[in-house]
Amino acid sequence: MMLAALLILLLSSSPSPATGDRWFCSNANATHTPNSTYMSNMDSLARSLIAGATKLHSATGTTGTGSDRVYGAVLCRGDSTGADCGRRLRDAFDGFFNHDDGAGAAGCAHRKDVALYNELYHLRFSDQDFLSTFSNSPEWVDATNPNLVPTTDDEQFEEAVGELLRALADAAARQPERYAADKGRWPSREGHRTVYGLVQCTRDMPSERCRACLHGVMAERREKIGDGKMGGAIHGVRCSLRYETDTQFFTATGKLSLQLAKRVN
Structure with missing residues (x-):
């Protein structure tokens, strides 16, 4: 009993x-x-x-x-x-x-x-109005894969991640869903490898507000996550991003995912 x-x-x-x-x-x-x-x-x-x-x-x-x-x-x-x-x-x-x-x-x-x-x-x-100010605070910074790419590949890797996230930010800002996910390639000395990325804003954000929010967390990425980290995320109230090396962590939706590859390869 x-x-x-x-x-x-x-x-x-x-x-x-x-x-x-x-x-x-x-x-x-x-x-x-x-x-x-x-x-x-x-x-x-x-x-x-x-x-x-x-x-x-x-x-x-x-x-x-x-x-x-x-x-x-x-x-x-x-x-x-x-x-x-x-x-x-x-x-x-x-x-x-x-x-x-x-x-x-x-x-x-x-x-x-x-x-x-x-x-x-x-x-x-x-009890504070964080909506009208579009504040992204507080933010959770998560080094999801703290392993480092080889020093000789660091510059190419950071360029590939930055290019992918910028393309995703522009895509998400244009979509009513304010969401985009895709993959890009980076030419490591071990051969071409894949970086997967995802960005999202709350749906009520105007296009330019969404883009500005994502560009803000992108600007923080290298300082807060660290150069050469193979995976990381910054989650905020209004917008978030995540990227991973060689690991597709999101489900492809067909409409918004895996459509940018030609632009970022």
Whole structure:
């Protein structure tokens, strides 16, 4: 009986963030209580935004008034399916933002300004208006493959990565989905190798805002990830990028993926 009761408790508990998730919070003085109007507004906004992102991969919005006003943004990576996107976002919100004991977000429990990043999804909710300013903060920098290319190949490698990401940024800014993924070649001394890249903005961003945001994280890439690293990512609230050497980490969608190869080979 005790074992059965324990099993039921485990199955009914809200999940904690998955391994690899990164959370951020700010302003320790700006907090809410579990049954507060702010929390109720955040729950309501989250349900609305998750429904929108399930259809369109990202959604932004706000609800409430005065000190209980909540601003939010959620995003699923552009190669995810709608049902999978919605499930991941719901699990992340329930496991992170509704964890009353703070176990899923030690140090961030009940903060008003919180963000959660995963390779496949992002969420941010705040009492500060980060939407109208198109702020990309906070950013999660992840050296996904810290191995270095040979020193003799470093210059060619960085040129290839930069060219691929610039082409993807221009493609994403032109697409309603604000998403693009593709591959390029770099002529290493071991022979031609492949670099895969992905960029994405939230769908509500105007074309030039999306392009400017992506160019901003591209400008940070070498300093924050490091020269010659074979894989890395910068995830932000408004835009993100990732590249990997010899590893296709995204699913080709047919429409937006693998269409730039001739331009970047």
